[in-house]
Amino acid sequence: MAKPDSHKKDDFDLQEFLPFLLNMAAEEVSLEFQRIYKGRHGMLRTEWRVLFHLGNFGEMTAKEIGQRAKVHKTKISRAVQRLEQRRYLARTQSNTDRRVEYLRLTDAGARVYRELRDIAEQYDAKLANAFSDDEVILLRQMLRKLAGMV
Amino acid sequence: MAKPDSHKKDDFDLQEFLPFLLNMAAEEVSLEFQRIYKGRHGMLRTEWRVLFHLGNFGEMTAKEIGQRAKVHKTKISRAVQRLEQRRYLARTQSNTDRRVEYLRLTDAGARVYRELRDIAEQYDAKLANAFSDDEVILLRQMLRKLAGMV
DNA sequence: GGGTAATAGTTGATTTTGTAACTAACAAGT
DNA sequence: ACTTGTTAGTTACAAAATCAACTATTACCC
Numbered sequence: 001m002a003k004p005d006s007h008k009k010d011d012f013d014l015q016e017f018l019p020f021l022l023n024m025a026a027e028e029v030s031l032e033f034q035r036i037y038k039g040r041h042g043m044l045r046t047e048w049r050v051l052f053h054l055g056n057f058g059e060m061t062a063k064e065i066g067q068r069a070k071v072h073k074t075k076i077s078r079a080v081q082r083l084e085q086r087r088y089l090a091r092t093q094s095n096t097d098r099r100v101e102y103l104r105l106t107d108a109g110a111r112v113y114r115e116l117r118d119i120a121e122q123y124d125a126k127l128a129n130a131f132s133d134d135e136v137i138l139l140r141q142m143l144r145k146l147a148g149m150v
Numbered sequence: 151m152a153k154p155d156s157h158k159k160d161d162f163d164l165q166e167f168l169p170f171l172l173n174m175a176a177e178e179v180s181l182e183f184q185r186i187y188k189g190r191h192g193m194l195r196t197e198w199r200v201l202f203h204l205g206n207f208g209e210m211t212a213k214e215i216g217q218r219a220k221v222h223k224t225k226i227s228r229a230v231q232r233l234e235q236r237r238y239l240a241r242t243q244s245n246t247d248r249r250v251e252y253l254r255l256t257d258a259g260a261r262v263y264r265e266l267r268d269i270a271e272q273y274d275a276k277l278a279n280a281f282s283d284d285e286v287i288l289l290r291q292m293l294r295k296l297a298g299m300v
Numbered sequence: 301g302g303g304t305a306a307t308a309g310t311t312g313a314t315t316t317t318g319t320a321a322c323t324a325a326c327a328a329g330t
Numbered sequence: 331a332c333t334t335g336t337t338a339g340t341t342a343c344a345a346a347a348t349c350a351a352c353t354a355t356t357a358c359c360c
Contacts, residue, residue: 012267014206015299016290018277019179019270020199024220024297026176029169044346049170056164063308070177075347077310099308099355117162120169127168130295135288140166142289145280147174149165194316213338225317227340249325249338 022146033123037116046071046079048116051088051105055113059104070147088112172296183273187266196221196229198266201238201255205263209254220297238262 014020030045037043043051053065060068062076080103083089088109094100105113128136144150164170180195187193193201203215212226230253233239238259244250255263278286294300 022176
């Protein structure tokens with residue numbers, strides 16, 4: 001049986017390594033949440049993010065969404081196309097800068113947003129329920145810091 | 151406690167939504183860590199995980215790695231192929247069950263593992279440094295819980 | 301004004317992933 | 331032994347992500 005390497009002291013424990021733990025937790029939670037919403041509207045993760053940003057913050061440009069959500073502009077571009085095809089989203093060209101497009105949800109999009117938002121709220125509450133209130137506050141704070149959202 | 155049913159009123163804040171925060175944090179941290187190690191050995195994320203599992207836990211089967219790391223077996227399969235091509239990993243067929251292959255790092259693979267592990271330790275310490283010791287302990291604990299690693 | 305650089309967003313080519321079907325080997329019941 | 335079911339791992343094909351190049355527009359600055 002191979003044993004952990006012994007040339008150097010190996011007190012490293014992968015299961016304590018923060019990037020690994022973060023990925024595992026994010027993956028697990030996202031997948032579970034996806035199982036809930038994917039069936040409903042066949043929404044991809046990036047589309048979900050765009051929808052939620054527009055629903056939550058109102059009219060935004062693609063660039064702003066990309067910056068806030070740390071999503072690359074090509075991903076945004078394609079997600080916007082798909083949302084537009086489904087009539088969840090509409091574009092308006094800025095009249096001060098014709099490169100810029102303002103994005104906003106249509107009524108149908110807003111309806112879907114509200115539906116998914118409620119599901120999201122419930123799911124978030126369910127997750128938070130595994131911890132004490134103080135712990136959850138601290139957790140969110142730490143995650144924001146790690147995400148560079150401080 | 152949070153109240154479950156808010157119908158029209160939109161008190162939902164995307165930036166507080168745990169799945170979103172977890173993804174942002176994981177993405178940010180992974181990308182930064184990747185910037186460090188990717189240049190060195192052109193390693194993909196799944197390959198990195200396989201390498202670390204073998205380096206950290208010793209000889210394992212593909213299935214075991216998949217279970218521990220919550221990575222699908224096709225991803226493992228392909229990561230193993232690439233690691234084998236680079237001579238970082240070797241396989242041995244089990245003689246009690248010929249479906250099973252034991253995977254282990256070669257000397258070259260172990261060398262790369264040690265190098266990356268040291269980088270990982272430093273990076274983990276740097277992350278942990280943003281918080282108090284107690285906070286970090288709690289964070290890891292909560293992430294393990296969220297990841298279902300309880 | 302004219303030339304260059306920067307920006308918003310899109311498109312195309314290449315990689316990577318996800319899903320499902322597949323091979324090969326074992327297991328268990330009859 | 332034979333059928334059925336399960337498991338480890340691979341492969342094929344479709345979907346999606348990534349990266350670079352592209353269009354169109356605006357900003358800078360001499």
